[in-house]
Amino acid sequence: MSEVISNISPVQIPLSAQTNGAEQSTAETLSIFQKLIENASEGIVMSDAEGTLLYANPAFYKERKYDPTEQKIIGKKIADMYPESELPRLGAFIEQIMQGKTVEGETLQKCEDGSVYPISFSAFPIMNNTGVMTHIGAVTRSIAARKQAEAEQQRLQQHIIDAQREALKELSTPIIPLLDGIIIVPLIGTIDTARARDIMRALLQGIADYRAKIVILDITGVPVVDSGVANHLNKTIQAARLKGTQTIITGVSDAIAETIVDLGIDWSVLEVQRDLQTGLMTALNRLGMTITSL
Numbered sequence: 034m035s036e037v038i039s040n041i042s043p044v045q046i047p048l049s050a051q052t053n054g055a056e057q058s059t060a061e062t063l064s065i066f067q068k069l070i071e072n073a074s075e076g077i078v079m080s081d082a083e084g085t086l087l088y089a090n091p092a093f094y095k096e097r098k099y100d101p102t103e104q105k106i107i108g109k110k111i112a113d114m115y116p117e118s119e120l121p122r123l124g125a126f127i128e129q130i131m132q133g134k135t136v137e138g139e140t141l142q143k144c145e146d147g148s149v150y151p152i153s154f155s156a157f158p159i160m161n162n163t164g165v166m167t168h169i170g171a172v173t174r175s176i177a178a179r180k181q182a183e184a185e186q187q188r189l190q191q192h193i194i195d196a197q198r199e200a201l202k203e204l205s206t207p208i209i210p211l212l213d214g215i216i217i218v219p220l221i222g223t224i225d226t227a228r229a230r231d232i233m234r235a236l237l238q239g240i241a242d243y244r245a246k247i248v249i250l251d252i253t254g255v256p257v258v259d260s261g262v263a264n265h266l267n268k269t270i271q272a273a274r275l276k277g278t279q280t281i282i283t284g285v286s287d288a289i290a291e292t293i294v295d296l297g298i299d300w301s302v303l304e305v306q307r308d309l310q311t312g313l314m315t316a317l318n319r320l321g322m323t324i325t326s327l
Contacts, residue, residue: 070090071090071091073090073092074092074174075092075172075173075174076089076090076092076093076095076096076097076152076171076172076173076174076175077089077090077092077093077170077171077172077173078090078093078106078170078171078173079159079168079169079170079171080111080168080169081167081168081169082166082167082168082169084110084111084112084127084169085108085109085110086106086107086108086109086110086111086114087107087168088107089101089106089107093106093173094106096142096150096152096173096174096175097114097142097143097144097145098144098145098146098148099144099145105145111123111127111169113143114142114143115140115141115142115143116141116142116143116149118141119140119141122140123140126138126156127156127169130156130157130158130169131158131166133158133160133166134158135155135156135157135158136154136155136156136157137153137154137155137156138153138154139151139152139153139154139176140152140154142173150175150177151175151176151177151180152173152174152175152176153173153174153176154171154172154173154174155171155172156169156170156171157169157170157171158170206218206220206228206231206232206235206236207219208235208236208238208239208242208243210239210243210245211249211313212317212320212322214244214245214246214247214320215245215246215247215248215249215313215316215317215320216239216240216243216245216247216248216249217248217249217251217309218232218235218236218239218248218249218250218251219251219253219254220232220250220251220252220254220255221254221255222254222255222256223255223256223257224255224261224262224265224266225261226261226265229265229268229269232265232269233268233269233272236248236250236269236272236273237272237273237276240273240276240278241276245278246277246278246279246320247278247279247280247281247316247319247320248273248278248279248280248281249280249281249282249283249309249312249313249316250266250269250270250280250281250282250283251282251283251284251309251312252266252282252283252284252285252289253283253284253286253308253309254284255284255289257292258289258292258293258298259292259296260296260298263293263296263298263300266282267303270282270303279304279319280303280304281304281305281306281312281315281316282300282303282304282305282306282312283305283306283307283308283309283311283312284307284308284309285305285306285307286307
């Protein structure tokens with residue numbers, strides 16, 4: 034239950050009203066108010082100061098799946114209309130009402146069959162002419178349809194986010210079959226632990242799909258190679274080796290080469306080439322292939 038305490042002046046029960054300058058009797062005024070309340074689309078309910086329900090309009094009965102002709106709500110306590118989980122907060126806002134304040138917000142209420150649904154509400158004290166609170170009034174409206182629509186919208190948004198994430202994951206680790214037995218995996222951007230796992234899974238899947246004998250990992254688009262990136266690449270290469278596939282790393286620029294030396298990273302056991310062209314020539318040679326001019 035969310036609530037807002039406002040300083041709206043407490044409702045006073047009027048004794049008469051003016052219409053077109055002509056004073057009406059109290060009975061006529063009450064008749065007009067009754068028709069207004071009975072035909073309101075919002076639920077309107079009133080209790081005495083002790084919380085015993087004295088009146089509820091047809092909309093209030095309809096929201097809660099009660100038959101208005103049976104008047105089952107009359108005589109119940111306000112707390113009977115709320116699930117047990119909401120009772121502590123119910124007590125908090127009744128305390129505010131007892132202090133002469135209006136409380137507005139959202140909460141849960143029970144239907145006759147015990148089901149629970151969300152409502153928005155405005156609850157307020159009703160004073161007599163001497164300023165003493167004699168009743169508590171409330172106006173409620175079911176927001177179940179709105180909450181359902183919000184939940185559906187959130188579900189659709191999450192579905193879109195998940196689909197976009199999967200698409201970006203595939204784009205971030207593309208598997209390019211070049212020749213029979215050779216696939217290229219161009220890596221672009223920063224490599225962290227989560228992405229390193231995705232790279233390894235994509236690589237192993239690519240090896241299985243294309244029956245690759247050689248994988249060329251091109252890191253031309255990787256801006257920084259530190260000990261973490263090197264460790265991730267080493268694990269990926271080990272995983273490929275367990276699948277019986279050789280790995281060649283290409284795209285090692287002068288700056289990356291200097292960084293690797295400065296950090297003391299040992300890539301002496303790896304097949305490393307300066308650029309993708311050189312790496313491709315190496316892969317072809319290993320498979321006993323050559324490129325000749327026609």
